[in-house]
Amino acid sequence: MKTLSLGLLLPTSTILPISKDFERGVKDGFNTHSQIIEIEIIKEFIGQGGAKQAEDASGRFFNYHDVDVVSGVLSHKVADDLAEQFKKRKIPFIVNDLGGHIPQVDKLNDYTYLNSLHLWRHAWSIGKWGVETFGKKGMYISAVYDSGYAFSQMFHEGMMAADPRAEWSFSVCPMPDAGNLSDMSVIFPFMEEYQPDFIFATFCGAETTLFLNECIARGWHKRTNIIGLPFITEPLGPLHADVTVYSTIAAQNAEMIVPERSFYYLGYETGAMLAKAAAKGGDLNTQLQELYKGLRLVGQEQALKYDESYEVIMTRNSIKAGDTGKHSEVISTLPVFTMEMQSMKSLVNDIHFGWMNPYLCI
Structure with a gap:
């Protein structure tokens, strides 16, 4: 894999430059941790991040853009309803949000990753x-x-x-x-x-x-x-x-996250994880599973693990x-x-x- 195709779901906000900050973070995180693989970013804008906009945009990533992985800024309550579609198509789905809602853990799966501040x-x-x-x-x-x-x-x-x-x-x-x-x-x-x-x-x-x-x-x-x-x-x-x-x-890791840079931080973490996973070669989702430390289900008993x-x-x-x-x-x-x-x-x-x-x- 010399080029990683990444689909980004980006909301529109007049509060903060959320999408610009997040995209900049993804690029910086990826480029900092990758010397041999390039990233191709395909953007879909999802307005205020509603379920219908996110579902339609995801469909275009599946059926037209043919991306390797999808990420973006959206509520995990919206992502919950999309998770099975990504699992069915075996496309990794990295969800970034501030954590206004409590995660519905029984909807987690092997292809969905939650990168959140868990407010x-x-x-x-x-x-x-x-x-x-x-x-x-x-x-x-x-x-x-x-x-x-x-x-x-x-x-x-x-x-x-x-x-x-x-x-x-x-x-x-x-x-x-x-x-x-x-x-x-x-x-x-x-x-x-x-x-x-x-x-x-x-x-x-x-x-x-x-x-x-x-x-x-x-x-x-x-x-x-x-x-x-x-x-x-x-x-x-x-x-x-x-x-x-x-x-x-x-x-x-003892480093405080400046609030106004939260979306840049989330993007950087996403980009860095993708770069490290792609550099390992082989199946991208398998590598993401090994690198991901966020909220996840592990083992036959489906125990919860998360980054402490x-x-x-x-x-x-x-x-x-x-x-x-x-x-x-x-x-x-x-x-x-x-x-x-x-x-x-x-x-x-x-x-x-x-x-x-x-x-x-x-």
């Missing part, structure tokens, strides 16, 4: 750490876009792991009119009523700025503790007072009034949810989260 595990760690650090009363606060993932569920699971007597409430902003930001005012009557020890807020960008400034106006930045996922302060506009925000960050070098780090971010930057310091490495077959299955039983979009969870 759902961050939510579990946040719930557990919040109870152990600040108190038993937590609150989940979100925009509609970010709430259609597994974050509230895993926040609950993490809180219960810390203390079965812990309790939590929630408030979600209504869907805004097209082109507008969420109305933050609806959140605060619920906060006043509940008086949380800490909140888990899944906002990002302009909505984080809007939310924090509303907290400042109402004095809540001094009355509770604000925790978020890696993207909560990426990017951030000027605030009206000094604020402290706690946030998680992913780390692999992945860590969730908690940081304290100090933000000065009027600044768009922050001073971050690492507080600790957090315990993470253990991915065991029965516990993973129980998490997804009878639970259906709505968003198929692979990037709204930032």
Whole structure:
């Protein structure tokens, strides 16, 4: 194999240059680890990453482009429904996502690979750490876009792991009119009523700025503790007072993954793995099976294995009034949810989260 033909499923986003970052990462990862094999990239754009767009694009990779392997950025909930098609055609399928949803492990197969930041595990760690650090009363606060993932569920699971007597409430902003930001005012009557020890807020960008400034106006930045996922302060506009925000960050092999470079990182990992597998020669999928360290089924008993070098780090971010930057310091490495077959299955039983979009969870 002197040329590897790679089909890329690429979504369209106005939030971040997701597809460009991912494609650049794939190229850099592949070229860094390959001197003798070239990569041919064939792109199919899948809009917001819905099931129909991804299925149609995959069909073109099967029936027209005749690629060796398919990758891209899409929710693994969409990939779940495509996995059997790739297995049937014996084409490797490398799925890259941030991990807003809990993987449905019984849909894993020998041809599907999940390269993910597993943000759902961050939510579990946040719930557990919040109870152990600040108190038993937590609150989940979100925009509609970010709430259609597994974050509230895993926040609950993490809180219960810390203390079965812990309790939590929630408030979600209504869907805004097209082109507008969420109305933050609806959140605060619920906060006043509940008086949380800490909140888990899944906002990002302009909505984080809007939310924090509303907290400042109402004095809540001094009355509770604000925790978020890696993207909560990426990017951030000027605030009206000094604020402290706690946030998680992913780390692999002790190297922290900068949030705004997440899709480049995922692409780089995909490209590097493909280069190493292709260089070994022989059947590409067989080589990928040997190199892949992510979530997978192994052995006749179909036990779950995953890369245990992945860590969730908690940081304290100090933000000065009027600044768009922050001073971050690492507080600790957090315990993470253990991915065991029965516990993973129980998490997804009878639970259906709505968003198929692979990037709204930032």
